[in-house]
Amino acid sequence: MSRGEEPAFLVDGMLGRLARWLRILGYDAAWEPGLGDAQLVRRARAEGRILLTRDRELARRRGVRVLLLEDEHLEGQLRQLRRDLGLTWEERVPRCLLCNEPLEPLPRDEAxxxxxxxxxxxxxxxxxxxxCERVYWRGTHWEDVERRLQSLDL
Structure with missing residues (x-):
């Protein structure tokens, strides 16, 4: 995937942990656990999102780009996203873990x-x-994210 075309994802309700990680890594990852299969497909199609799922039946739906994730574990899912879609983990603007909006720098004195x-x-x-006006900083949790990505050779 070239740098100019960042993918946008719709993550099915069972993959909330993956959605959170994609947001931490700066990817647009919509996640609404209450949506049914038909709603997921409609939203993914309308918003031009890639639907990420482990549900084989959902993955068979036509008219929408779907990636069936093979692994039930986060690490395997991240590896597959890198392998199948060419995602990179280089530094990009992180997104809000709650509402998926790109975060903006906050001057230190305003924090x-x-x-x-x-x-x-x-x-x-x-x-x-x-x-949502939530404030973020790169604390020990971010060091854990970086360490985990390095251990996965991502």
């Missing part, structure tokens, strides 16, 4: 009072979701 004091003292870079 004061929005994050715990310890976090403010020990971190320099902050991000803000323009939709």
């Amino acid at each position: 004061w009072g929005l994050v715990p004091p310890y976090v403010f003292v020990h971190h320099d870079r902050f991000f803000l979701c323009p939709s």
Whole structure:
């Protein structure tokens, strides 16, 4: 997949963990666990999204681009996305874990009072979701993400 054409995904309800990881990695990953199969197909088609699923019946639907994920584990799913779609894990703008909006840089001085004091003292870079106004920073959780991707050779 070339850098110019970033894929957008619709992740079925059983793959919430994968949706979260794709958002952390900066990919547009819509996830609404309450949608039925017909609704998923309609939404994926209408929004030009690739439907990610482990459901073989859903994967047989026509008129929508679907990737049937073979592995039930996150690591295998990430490997398959890299192999089948050419996804890369290079640095890109992360997305809100709650609402999937791209995060915007938040100047450090504006983060004061929005994050715990310890976090403010020990971190320099902050991000803000323009939709839900949740504030993010790259703490130990981000180090865990990077370590995990390296261990998977991704």
